[in-house]
Amino acid sequence: xxxxxxxxxxxxxxxxxxxxxxxxxxxxxxxxxxxxxxxxxxxxxxxxxxxxxxxxxxxxxxxxxxxxxxxxxxxxxxxxxxxxxxxxxxxxxxxxxxxxxxxxxxxxxxxxxxxxxxxxxxxxxxxxxxxxxxxxxxxxxxxxxxxxxxxxxxxxxxxxxxxxxxxxxxxxxxxxxxxxxxxxxxxxxxxxxxxxxxx
Ligand SMILES: Cc1cc2nc3c(=O)[nH]c(=O)nc-3n(C[C@H](O)[C@H](O)[C@H](O)COP(=O)(O)O)c2cc1C
Numbered sequence: 783x784x785x786x787x788x789x790x791x792x793x794x795x796x797x798x799x800x801x802x803x804x805x806x807x808x809x810x811x812x813x814x815x816x817x818x819x820x821x822x823x824x825x826x827x828x829x830x831x832x833x834x835x836x837x838x839x840x841x842x843x844x845x846x847x848x849x850x851x852x853x854x855x856x857x858x859x860x861x862x863x864x865x866x867x868x869x870x871x872x873x874x875x876x877x878x879x880x881x882x883x884x885x886x887x888x889x890x891x892x893x894x895x896x897x898x899x900x901x902x903x904x905x906x907x908x909x910x911x912x913x914x915x916x917x918x919x920x921x922x923x924x925x926x927x928x929x930x931x932x933x934x935x936x937x938x939x940x941x942x943x944x945x946x947x948x949x950x951x952x953x954x955x956x957x958x959x960x961x962x963x964x965x966x967x968x969x970x971x972x973x974x975x976x977x978x979x980x981x
Pocket of ligand 1: 821824827828835836837839866869870873874902904905908932933935961962963
């Protein structure tokens with residue numbers, strides 16, 4: 783009887799320890815300085831029609847709202863005014879040629895961030911090429927990186943592997959993906975993911 787009681791107390795102590803540890807980790811993540819880097823294309827798109835705000839931008843805004851993370855939007859005007867079909871053709875050509883389209887602006891001091899959320903739509907199975915321009919320009923080494931995508935069936939595609947190959951010294955974590963046509967009613971899913979990683 784005494785042994786059983788001791789075993790029960792030990793189990794409770796372990797469980798309590800785990801909970802305390804999880805809470806400590808969560809506090810840690812919330813204390814870290816975070817940045818959301820994303821690309822998103824407004825205009826005519828698959829399944830959602832002609833949208834004023836891109837699907838991925840909506841997710842990026844949820845992340846900033848829920849975590850307080852700063853934002854850097856990768857902006858290019860290369861696809862402005864193009865039909866969905868035209869963007870598909872141009873993006874496919876860019877991917878085949880492994881192009882690095884230019885983007886506007888720059889990040890003041892990327893060294894200040896411990897955590898970087900990297901998000902984009904899946905284009906032909908991976909990130910749009912302009913995001914590879916970003917990966918070439920900015921060094922994410924030593925940072926904890928959380929990839930996220932919006933898509934219409936591919937999930938994360940090869941985005942996580944491609945991010946790891948392009949930023950080999952970053953600590954790239956498991957990614958999060960959500961259907962583009964679901965994002966406008968999908969804040970709770972984003973919140974659940976953020977909670978699961980300690981935010
Ligand atoms: C050029 C292009 C290529 C796409 N390729 C894929 C794909 O390979 N797999 C997929 O699931 N969705 C694909 N999509 C759909 C987008 O990933 C999806 O609509 C996404 O939510 C768009 O996000 P955005 O509005 O932030 O740009 C593609 C869309 C475009 C415009």
